[in-house]
Amino acid sequence: MEIRKFLAIVVHMCVSVRPCIREHWSKNTVVSCNFCPNILSRDRFLSILRNFHISDNALAKRKGETGYDPLHKVTPLLDNVCANFQHAYTPSQNITMDEGMCKF
Template identity: 30%
Template sequence: MELLQGDDVLYDSDISVGYSSQVDLEIDIEGIVNNINQPLNNRPWINVDANGYVRPHQIQPFTEPTGMARRLPIDATPLDYFELLITNPQTDQTLISLLVEETNRYANNLLRQQQAHQPNSRISNWTRTNEDEMKAFLGLLLATGIVKKPTLESYWNESNKTWLINTPGFTNVMRRNRFQNILQCLHCNNNENAVPRGQEGYDTIHKIRPVLNLLNETFSHHYRLGRDVTVDESLVGFKGRNHLV
Protein backbone atom coordinates (compact mmCIF):
# COMPACT_ATOMS: atom_id res chain seq x y z
CA MET A 1 0.00 0.00 0.00
CA GLU A 2 1.28 3.47 -0.90
CA LEU A 3 0.65 6.20 1.67
CA LEU A 4 0.50 9.93 0.97
CA GLN A 5 1.13 12.86 3.21
CA GLY A 6 -1.55 15.51 3.41
CA ASP A 7 -4.22 15.90 6.11
CA ASP A 8 -3.41 12.38 7.38
CA VAL A 9 -4.90 10.86 4.23
CA LEU A 10 -3.94 7.32 3.30
CA TYR A 11 -3.79 6.45 -0.38
CA ASP A 12 -3.39 2.89 -1.65
CA SER A 13 -2.70 1.43 -5.07
CA ASP A 14 -6.41 0.80 -5.71
CA ILE A 15 -7.15 4.56 -5.61
CA SER A 16 -9.06 4.00 -2.36
CA VAL A 17 -8.97 6.55 0.44
CA GLY A 18 -9.05 5.56 4.11
CA TYR A 19 -8.48 7.45 7.36
CA SER A 20 -6.76 6.68 10.61
CA SER A 21 -8.71 6.75 13.84
CA GLN A 22 -7.25 10.14 14.72
CA VAL A 23 -8.27 11.86 11.46
CA ASP A 24 -10.82 14.64 11.57
CA LEU A 25 -13.76 14.14 9.18
CA GLU A 26 -13.16 17.58 7.70
CA ILE A 27 -10.52 16.97 5.04
CA ASP A 28 -9.03 18.95 2.24
CA ILE A 29 -10.42 17.34 -0.94
CA GLU A 30 -8.31 19.57 -3.13
CA GLY A 31 -5.19 18.44 -1.30
CA ILE A 32 -6.10 14.81 -1.88
CA VAL A 33 -6.58 15.35 -5.60
CA ASN A 34 -3.30 17.20 -5.86
CA ASN A 35 -1.47 14.38 -4.12
CA ILE A 36 -3.04 11.72 -6.33
CA ASN A 37 -2.08 13.63 -9.47
CA GLN A 38 1.56 13.79 -8.43
CA PRO A 39 4.04 11.44 -10.13
CA LEU A 40 4.74 8.25 -8.17
CA ASN A 41 8.35 9.21 -7.48
CA ASN A 42 7.19 12.48 -5.85
CA ARG A 43 4.87 10.83 -3.33
CA PRO A 44 6.53 10.53 0.09
CA TRP A 45 5.91 7.64 2.48
CA ILE A 46 4.68 8.12 6.04
CA ASN A 47 4.38 5.76 8.96
CA VAL A 48 0.86 4.64 9.80
CA ASP A 49 -0.47 2.67 12.72
CA ALA A 50 -1.72 -0.56 11.15
CA ASN A 51 -4.19 -1.07 13.98
CA GLY A 52 -5.97 2.15 13.10
CA TYR A 53 -6.38 1.46 9.40
CA VAL A 54 -9.78 0.33 8.20
CA ARG A 55 -10.19 -1.37 4.82
CA PRO A 56 -12.41 0.66 2.48
CA HIS A 57 -13.91 -2.57 1.11
CA GLN A 58 -14.52 -5.78 3.00
CA ILE A 59 -13.41 -8.97 1.26
CA GLN A 60 -16.32 -11.35 0.90
CA PRO A 61 -15.53 -14.99 1.65
CA PHE A 62 -15.80 -17.39 -1.29
CA THR A 63 -17.83 -20.43 -0.29
CA GLU A 64 -19.03 -21.79 -3.66
CA PRO A 65 -18.12 -25.42 -4.50
CA THR A 66 -15.52 -25.83 -7.23
CA GLY A 67 -14.37 -28.57 -9.56
CA MET A 68 -16.39 -31.23 -11.34
CA ALA A 69 -20.13 -30.95 -10.73
CA ARG A 70 -20.47 -34.72 -10.98
CA ARG A 71 -17.73 -37.19 -10.22
CA LEU A 72 -17.34 -40.19 -12.45
CA PRO A 73 -16.62 -43.64 -10.98
CA ILE A 74 -13.18 -44.21 -9.50
CA ASP A 75 -12.18 -46.39 -12.45
CA ALA A 76 -13.17 -43.75 -15.03
CA THR A 77 -10.62 -43.16 -17.78
CA PRO A 78 -9.49 -39.84 -19.29
CA LEU A 79 -11.62 -40.73 -22.32
CA ASP A 80 -14.71 -40.91 -20.07
CA TYR A 81 -14.07 -37.37 -18.85
CA PHE A 82 -13.38 -36.21 -22.40
CA GLU A 83 -16.70 -37.59 -23.63
CA LEU A 84 -18.48 -36.05 -20.65
CA LEU A 85 -17.15 -32.59 -21.45
CA ILE A 86 -17.98 -32.74 -25.17
CA THR A 87 -21.61 -33.84 -24.71
CA ASN A 88 -24.34 -31.21 -24.46
CA PRO A 89 -26.45 -32.18 -21.41
CA GLN A 90 -29.54 -30.51 -22.89
CA THR A 91 -29.59 -32.05 -26.37
CA ASP A 92 -27.16 -35.00 -26.01
CA GLN A 93 -25.34 -33.63 -29.07
CA THR A 94 -21.62 -34.34 -28.95
CA LEU A 95 -18.67 -32.63 -30.54
CA ILE A 96 -18.07 -35.80 -32.56
CA SER A 97 -21.62 -35.90 -33.95
CA LEU A 98 -21.38 -32.20 -34.83
CA LEU A 99 -18.16 -32.77 -36.78
CA VAL A 100 -19.65 -35.79 -38.56
CA GLU A 101 -22.78 -33.91 -39.63
CA GLU A 102 -21.02 -30.80 -40.91
CA THR A 103 -18.14 -32.70 -42.51
CA ASN A 104 -20.57 -34.86 -44.48
CA ARG A 105 -22.53 -31.77 -45.48
CA TYR A 106 -19.46 -29.95 -46.78
CA ALA A 107 -18.15 -33.08 -48.53
CA ASN A 108 -21.42 -33.50 -50.42
CA ASN A 109 -21.35 -29.86 -51.52
CA LEU A 110 -17.72 -30.18 -52.56
CA LEU A 111 -18.44 -33.43 -54.38
CA ARG A 112 -21.11 -31.80 -56.53
CA GLN A 113 -18.72 -29.01 -57.47
CA GLN A 114 -15.83 -31.36 -58.25
CA GLN A 115 -17.95 -33.66 -60.39
CA ALA A 116 -18.82 -30.71 -62.59
CA HIS A 117 -15.19 -29.60 -63.00
CA GLN A 118 -12.82 -32.40 -61.95
CA PRO A 119 -14.68 -35.72 -62.06
CA ASN A 120 -11.51 -37.76 -61.41
CA SER A 121 -10.38 -35.88 -58.30
CA ARG A 122 -9.70 -37.70 -55.02
CA ILE A 123 -12.90 -36.36 -53.46
CA SER A 124 -14.92 -38.26 -56.08
CA ASN A 125 -14.33 -41.40 -54.00
CA TRP A 126 -15.87 -39.84 -50.90
CA THR A 127 -18.12 -41.96 -48.68
CA ARG A 128 -19.99 -40.66 -45.65
CA THR A 129 -18.04 -40.68 -42.42
CA ASN A 130 -19.42 -41.73 -39.03
CA GLU A 131 -18.66 -41.17 -35.36
CA ASP A 132 -16.28 -44.12 -35.00
CA GLU A 133 -14.24 -43.01 -37.99
CA MET A 134 -14.23 -39.40 -36.79
CA LYS A 135 -12.86 -40.50 -33.41
CA ALA A 136 -10.13 -42.44 -35.20
CA PHE A 137 -9.34 -39.41 -37.35
CA LEU A 138 -9.06 -37.12 -34.32
CA GLY A 139 -6.87 -39.67 -32.57
CA LEU A 140 -4.46 -39.74 -35.50
CA LEU A 141 -4.51 -35.96 -35.65
CA LEU A 142 -3.49 -35.78 -31.99
CA ALA A 143 -0.83 -38.42 -32.58
CA THR A 144 0.83 -36.20 -35.19
CA GLY A 145 1.53 -33.76 -32.38
CA ILE A 146 3.40 -36.45 -30.45
CA VAL A 147 5.23 -38.14 -33.33
CA LYS A 148 6.99 -35.41 -35.28
CA LYS A 149 7.55 -35.93 -39.01
CA PRO A 150 8.38 -33.51 -41.83
CA THR A 151 5.24 -34.10 -43.92
CA LEU A 152 1.78 -35.51 -43.41
CA GLU A 153 2.37 -38.19 -46.04
CA SER A 154 5.45 -39.47 -44.19
CA TYR A 155 3.26 -40.85 -41.40
CA TRP A 156 2.09 -43.51 -43.86
CA ASN A 157 5.54 -44.20 -45.35
CA GLU A 158 6.23 -47.95 -45.36
CA SER A 159 9.37 -47.97 -47.49
CA ASN A 160 12.17 -50.33 -46.46
CA LYS A 161 14.53 -47.39 -46.72
CA THR A 162 12.76 -45.68 -43.82
CA TRP A 163 12.09 -48.77 -41.68
CA LEU A 164 13.66 -47.13 -38.64
CA ILE A 165 11.09 -44.30 -38.49
CA ASN A 166 8.03 -46.08 -39.88
CA THR A 167 4.79 -45.66 -37.91
CA PRO A 168 2.62 -48.64 -38.88
CA GLY A 169 -0.04 -47.60 -36.38
CA PHE A 170 -1.26 -44.89 -38.73
CA THR A 171 -1.77 -47.33 -41.59
CA ASN A 172 -3.48 -49.82 -39.30
CA VAL A 173 -6.04 -47.22 -38.23
CA MET A 174 -6.79 -45.43 -41.52
CA ARG A 175 -5.49 -45.21 -45.04
CA ARG A 176 -3.66 -42.04 -46.02
CA ASN A 177 -6.08 -41.00 -48.79
CA ARG A 178 -9.06 -41.37 -46.47
CA PHE A 179 -7.36 -39.31 -43.76
CA GLN A 180 -6.60 -36.55 -46.25
CA ASN A 181 -10.17 -36.63 -47.56
CA ILE A 182 -11.59 -36.11 -44.08
CA LEU A 183 -9.01 -33.44 -43.34
CA GLN A 184 -10.00 -31.62 -46.55
CA CYS A 185 -13.71 -31.74 -45.69
CA LEU A 186 -13.50 -31.24 -41.92
CA HIS A 187 -16.09 -28.62 -40.94
CA CYS A 188 -17.93 -27.37 -37.86
CA ASN A 189 -20.68 -25.21 -39.36
CA ASN A 190 -22.85 -24.83 -42.45
CA ASN A 191 -21.21 -22.40 -44.87
CA GLU A 192 -24.58 -21.63 -46.46
CA ASN A 193 -25.73 -19.94 -43.26
CA ALA A 194 -22.75 -17.58 -43.05
CA VAL A 195 -23.56 -13.86 -43.21
CA PRO A 196 -21.22 -11.99 -45.62
CA ARG A 197 -18.68 -9.60 -44.16
CA GLY A 198 -20.01 -6.09 -43.72
CA GLN A 199 -23.63 -7.14 -43.31
CA GLU A 200 -25.59 -7.16 -40.06
CA GLY A 201 -25.13 -10.40 -38.18
CA TYR A 202 -21.69 -11.14 -39.61
CA ASP A 203 -19.79 -13.51 -37.32
CA THR A 204 -16.00 -13.53 -37.52
CA ILE A 205 -15.82 -17.02 -36.05
CA HIS A 206 -18.82 -18.47 -37.85
CA LYS A 207 -16.86 -21.55 -38.91
CA ILE A 208 -16.23 -22.66 -35.31
CA ARG A 209 -19.18 -20.99 -33.55
CA PRO A 210 -21.09 -24.26 -32.91
CA VAL A 211 -18.02 -25.77 -31.25
CA LEU A 212 -17.61 -22.78 -28.94
CA ASN A 213 -21.30 -22.78 -28.05
CA LEU A 214 -21.24 -26.50 -27.34
CA LEU A 215 -18.14 -26.40 -25.16
CA ASN A 216 -19.31 -23.30 -23.27
CA GLU A 217 -22.52 -25.15 -22.45
CA THR A 218 -20.88 -28.41 -21.42
CA PHE A 219 -18.07 -26.87 -19.37
CA SER A 220 -20.39 -24.51 -17.50
CA HIS A 221 -22.68 -27.46 -16.71
CA HIS A 222 -20.06 -29.98 -15.65
CA TYR A 223 -17.33 -27.80 -14.11
CA ARG A 224 -17.58 -25.02 -11.52
CA LEU A 225 -14.87 -22.40 -11.54
CA GLY A 226 -13.10 -21.07 -8.47
CA ARG A 227 -13.02 -17.50 -7.27
CA ASP A 228 -9.82 -16.64 -9.12
CA VAL A 229 -9.56 -17.47 -12.83
CA THR A 230 -6.27 -16.76 -14.58
CA VAL A 231 -5.74 -16.60 -18.33
CA ASP A 232 -2.11 -17.44 -19.00
CA GLU A 233 0.04 -16.02 -21.74
CA SER A 234 0.22 -17.46 -25.21
CA LEU A 235 2.66 -20.35 -25.59
CA VAL A 236 3.26 -19.73 -29.29
CA GLY A 237 4.63 -16.49 -30.68
CA PHE A 238 2.14 -14.59 -32.83
CA LYS A 239 2.83 -11.42 -34.82
CA GLY A 240 -0.29 -11.36 -36.98
CA ARG A 241 -3.55 -9.51 -36.52
CA ASN A 242 -6.38 -10.79 -34.38
CA HIS A 243 -9.74 -10.15 -36.04
CA LEU A 244 -11.80 -11.83 -33.31
CA VAL A 245 -12.32 -8.63 -31.31
Protein backbone atom coordinates in the same frame (compact mmCIF):
# COMPACT_ATOMS: atom_id res chain seq x y z
CA MET B 1 -16.47 -44.34 -34.92
CA GLU B 2 -14.33 -42.94 -37.73
CA ILE B 3 -15.34 -39.39 -36.79
CA ARG B 4 -13.98 -39.96 -33.28
CA LYS B 5 -10.74 -41.26 -34.76
CA PHE B 6 -10.63 -38.27 -37.12
CA LEU B 7 -11.15 -35.81 -34.25
CA ALA B 8 -8.54 -37.62 -32.13
CA ILE B 9 -6.01 -37.15 -34.92
CA VAL B 10 -6.95 -33.47 -35.28
CA VAL B 11 -6.38 -32.92 -31.54
CA HIS B 12 -3.12 -34.87 -31.74
CA MET B 13 -1.99 -32.66 -34.62
CA CYS B 14 -2.45 -29.60 -32.41
CA VAL B 15 0.05 -31.05 -29.94
CA SER B 16 2.41 -32.82 -32.34
CA VAL B 17 3.08 -30.14 -34.92
CA ARG B 18 4.58 -31.13 -38.28
CA PRO B 19 5.30 -28.87 -41.28
CA CYS B 20 2.67 -30.69 -43.35
CA ILE B 21 -0.39 -32.83 -42.52
CA ARG B 22 0.90 -35.70 -44.65
CA GLU B 23 4.07 -35.93 -42.55
CA HIS B 24 2.06 -37.44 -39.70
CA TRP B 25 1.93 -40.57 -41.89
CA SER B 26 5.50 -40.29 -43.19
CA LYS B 27 7.77 -43.34 -43.31
CA ASN B 28 10.78 -41.06 -42.63
CA THR B 29 11.96 -41.77 -39.07
CA VAL B 30 12.87 -38.11 -38.49
CA VAL B 31 9.29 -36.85 -38.87
CA SER B 32 7.33 -40.08 -38.41
CA CYS B 33 4.42 -40.37 -36.02
CA ASN B 34 3.27 -43.65 -34.49
CA PHE B 35 -0.17 -42.40 -33.47
CA CYS B 36 -1.83 -41.31 -36.73
CA PRO B 37 -1.05 -44.32 -38.97
CA ASN B 38 -2.28 -46.70 -36.27
CA ILE B 39 -5.60 -44.87 -35.91
CA LEU B 40 -6.65 -44.08 -39.49
CA SER B 41 -5.07 -44.29 -42.93
CA ARG B 42 -3.79 -41.05 -44.46
CA ASP B 43 -6.10 -41.28 -47.47
CA ARG B 44 -9.16 -41.89 -45.30
CA PHE B 45 -8.22 -38.99 -42.99
CA LEU B 46 -7.81 -36.63 -45.97
CA SER B 47 -11.10 -37.83 -47.44
CA ILE B 48 -12.95 -37.08 -44.21
CA LEU B 49 -11.13 -33.74 -43.91
CA ARG B 50 -12.31 -32.71 -47.40
CA ASN B 51 -15.91 -33.65 -46.67
CA PHE B 52 -16.28 -32.74 -42.99
CA HIS B 53 -18.77 -29.88 -42.56
CA ILE B 54 -20.23 -28.66 -39.30
CA SER B 55 -22.29 -25.73 -40.55
CA ASP B 56 -24.22 -24.72 -43.65
CA ASN B 57 -22.11 -22.50 -45.93
CA ALA B 58 -25.28 -21.01 -47.45
CA LEU B 59 -26.01 -19.33 -44.10
CA ALA B 60 -22.56 -17.79 -43.77
CA LYS B 61 -22.32 -13.99 -43.78
CA ARG B 62 -19.71 -12.51 -46.09
CA LYS B 63 -16.83 -10.39 -44.81
CA GLY B 64 -18.07 -6.84 -44.26
CA GLU B 65 -21.70 -7.88 -43.63
CA THR B 66 -23.21 -7.42 -40.19
CA GLY B 67 -23.03 -10.65 -38.22
CA TYR B 68 -19.92 -11.87 -40.07
CA ASP B 69 -18.23 -14.67 -38.14
CA PRO B 70 -14.76 -15.69 -39.35
CA LEU B 71 -15.15 -18.95 -37.40
CA HIS B 72 -18.55 -19.75 -38.94
CA LYS B 73 -17.50 -23.21 -40.09
CA VAL B 74 -16.50 -24.36 -36.59
CA THR B 75 -18.68 -22.14 -34.35
CA PRO B 76 -21.28 -24.88 -33.64
CA LEU B 77 -18.53 -27.29 -32.55
CA LEU B 78 -16.78 -24.62 -30.44
CA ASP B 79 -20.06 -23.68 -28.74
CA ASN B 80 -20.76 -27.32 -27.94
CA VAL B 81 -17.24 -27.94 -26.61
CA CYS B 82 -17.30 -24.77 -24.47
CA ALA B 83 -20.71 -25.66 -23.02
CA ASN B 84 -19.53 -29.17 -22.16
CA PHE B 85 -16.33 -27.82 -20.58
CA GLN B 86 -18.33 -25.38 -18.46
CA HIS B 87 -20.67 -28.16 -17.39
CA ALA B 88 -17.82 -30.55 -16.55
CA TYR B 89 -15.71 -28.15 -14.49
CA THR B 90 -16.68 -25.27 -12.28
CA PRO B 91 -13.69 -23.57 -10.65
CA SER B 92 -13.90 -22.93 -6.94
CA GLN B 93 -13.27 -19.63 -5.20
CA ASN B 94 -9.64 -20.33 -4.25
CA ILE B 95 -7.64 -20.50 -7.49
CA THR B 96 -3.94 -19.80 -7.77
CA MET B 97 -2.71 -18.09 -10.92
CA ASP B 98 0.81 -18.94 -11.99
CA GLU B 99 2.78 -15.96 -13.30
CA GLY B 100 3.76 -18.07 -16.29
CA MET B 101 0.12 -17.93 -17.42
CA CYS B 102 0.04 -14.12 -17.48
CA LYS B 103 1.75 -11.75 -19.88
CA PHE B 104 4.54 -9.75 -18.38
